[in-house]
Amino acid sequence: MNIEQTARRLRSREISAVELARESLKTIQAEQPRLNAFITVTEETALDQARRADDDLAKGIDRGPLQGIPYALKDLFDTAGIRTTGGTKIFTDRVPAADCTVYEKLQAAGAVLMGKTGLHELAYGITNNNPHFGAVRNPHDPSRIPGGSSGGSGAAVAAGMVAFALGSDTGGSIRIPAAYCGCTGHKPTYGIVSRYGCMALGNSLDHMGPLTDTPRDAALVMDAIAGYDSRDDSSIPTPAGDFWRDNFSLRGVRTGIPENFFTERLAPEVAAAFHAALDRAKSAGAELKPIRVPDPEALNVIGRVILMSEVSALMEPYAHRRDEFGPDVIALIDQGRLLPATDYVNAQRLRRRWQREWAKVWKDIDILLTPTAPIVAPKIGQATVSLGEHEEDARLATTRLVRSINVLGLPAVSIPLPVSGLPIGLQIIGPPFADNLVLSAAGCLA
Amino acid sequence: MTDWKILASLRCPDIPADAVARIAPSLDALEQTFRPLAATLTPTDESAVTFSNLQERAE
Numbered sequence: 001m002n003i004e005q006t007a008r009r010l011r012s013r014e015i016s017a018v019e020l021a022r023e024s025l026k027t028i029q030a031e032q033p034r035l036n037a038f039i040t041v042t043e044e045t046a047l048d049q050a051r052r053a054d055d056d057l058a059k060g061i062d063r064g065p066l067q068g069i070p071y072a073l074k075d076l077f078d079t080a081g082i083r084t085t086g087g088t089k090i091f092t093d094r095v096p097a098a099d100c101t102v103y104e105k106l107q108a109a110g111a112v113l114m115g116k117t118g119l120h121e122l123a124y125g126i127t128n129n130n131p132h133f134g135a136v137r138n139p140h141d142p143s144r145i146p147g148g149s150s151g152g153s154g155a156a157v158a159a160g161m162v163a164f165a166l167g168s169d170t171g172g173s174i175r176i177p178a179a180y181c182g183c184t185g186h187k188p189t190y191g192i193v194s195r196y197g198c199m200a201l202g203n204s205l206d207h208m209g210p211l212t213d214t215p216r217d218a219a220l221v222m223d224a225i226a227g228y229d230s231r232d233d234s235s236i237p238t239p240a241g242d243f244w245r246d247n248f249s250l251r252g253v254r255t256g257i258p259e260n261f262f263t264e265r266l267a268p269e270v271a272a273a274f275h276a277a278l279d280r281a282k283s284a285g286a287e288l289k290p291i292r293v294p295d296p297e298a299l300n301v302i303g304r305v306i307l308m309s310e311v312s313a314l315m316e317p318y319a320h321r322r323d324e325f326g327p328d329v330i331a332l333i334d335q336g337r338l339l340p341a342t343d344y345v346n347a348q349r350l351r352r353r354w355q356r357e358w359a360k361v362w363k364d365i366d367i368l369l370t371p372t373a374p375i376v377a378p379k380i381g382q383a384t385v386s387l388g389e390h391e392e393d394a395r396l397a398t399t400r401l402v403r404s405i406n407v408l409g410l411p412a413v414s415i416p417l418p419v420s421g422l423p424i425g426l427q428i429i430g431p432p433f434a435d436n437l438v439l440s441a442a443g444c445l446a
Numbered sequence: 447m448t449d450w451k452i453l454a455s456l457r458c459p460d461i462p463a464d465a466v467a468r469i470a471p472s473l474d475a476l477e478q479t480f481r482p483l484a485a486t487l488t489p490t491d492e493s494a495v496t497f498s499n500l501q502e503r504a505e
Contacts, residue, residue: 319458320460330465337458349487
């Protein structure tokens with residue numbers, strides 16, 4: 001389901017918002033037993049909002065391209081009166097009293113909420129094998145993970161249940177499900193989409209953003225959800241409606257191709273798809289520039305120290321309820337509780353140093369291309385993956401190429417590459433606030 | 447090298463010993479990669495997270 005095309009159908013009265021919502025509900029009903037993408041389906045809310053969208057359109061009130069479009073929110077975006085669980089037993093019955101900023105903005109844009117999608121518990125993991133709400137499954141092969149932690153959002157978009165979904169990305173959690181499920185996922189520059197009213201995982205690493213069919217659609221969602229919010233201390237003023245460059249071309253775009261780290265230890269099918277993408281970029285006029293980037297492996301380590309410390313600080317009041325957490329999540333919370341405060345502070349100091357080093361990278365290139373993940377979606381329950389002679393933890397392999405970008409707060413989008421087997425993602429990274437550049441470049445490569 | 451078992455018994459006695467034993471290898475690996483990085487820090491290295499009064503001014 002594509003936002004641009006659907007918005008045109010709505011405005012030509014080819015279909016109504018209520019009919020669209022009913023179609024979406026029908027697809028959700030059909031796919032939910034296979035994929036378990038949703039924790040809560042908000043049928044009444046959806047039909048109410050769809051009726052309002054139709055009424056407004058009939059009165060000539062046009063709220064923009066998202067009006068009447070069915071979408072879903074990861075179940076950590078607070079929705080007043082609608083249960084928001086964070087995918088954890090601890091908050092199974094939590095019903096927020098107020099909406100998060102993003103949901104307020106999407107209501108103002110006239111979009112139609114179909115439900116709340118499944119996630120890895122607390123968004124703290126990438127499998128979405130959730131012990132409390134069941135495993136979310138990959139639409140391309142239900143024996144495999146959808147990637148996470150926004151796996152329900154990725155599965156819902158890829159299976160055509162909704163036109164777009166919102167996710168959060170703390171160490172790759174939007175881009176990974178986009179890559180494994182075969183859709184577009186955009187992690188915005190840190191601070192341009194409000195985190196207010198979203199259940200935090202790692203405050204200084206959390207980014208909210210869209211999963212969509214196309215990069216153009218991601219830009220349309222960004223137009224609606226971005227903007228300064230005084231209730232979010234990390235919020236930064238950004239120009240509204242500036243996430244897409246019409247008639248953009250890759251001609252002359254200095255396109256960095258990493259010589260180190262991002263092209264190491266790739267599954268053969270990922271390496272082949274990535275190199276084919278580089279050929280397409282070159283054919284489209286991009287100026288390919290091999291480049292060595294400041295050690296992302298170190299950034300991954302720094303990111304893990306920051307994340308574990310921040311999560312454990314947040315979850316400290318609940319840590320004594322050990323048996324209510326999944327075993328993987330309580331193990332991570334335990335680890336964070338044992339890290340000294342000096343490690344956290346030093347990790348934030350190292351982060352600032354790496355940020356300065358990476359700022360130099362953008363003097364030589366405009367965008368950086370990497371695979372999103374070095375592997376295709378693992379099987380549910382698969383603990384390790386073989387990469388040549390290396391045996392690697394499947395979770396660490398999955399986050400290896402994306403986590404560092406959260407530490408830097410850079411905009412990055414994952415788009416599906418044209419492959420015949422399981423989906424493979426291409427990651428396009430840019431300097432801070434170049435969200436419109438990475439999205440427009442993604443549009444040329446999609 | 448940190449003795450995670452002793453540390454946990456002092457700081458987080460609610461974490462069972464068998465749970466500490468399971469996470470110790472991960473913490474060891476993290477410590478081995480993180481400490482050499484931290485050792486390169488100098489007094490002029492500021493934190494990425496700094497206190498600011500800008501929010502107060504905005505309000």
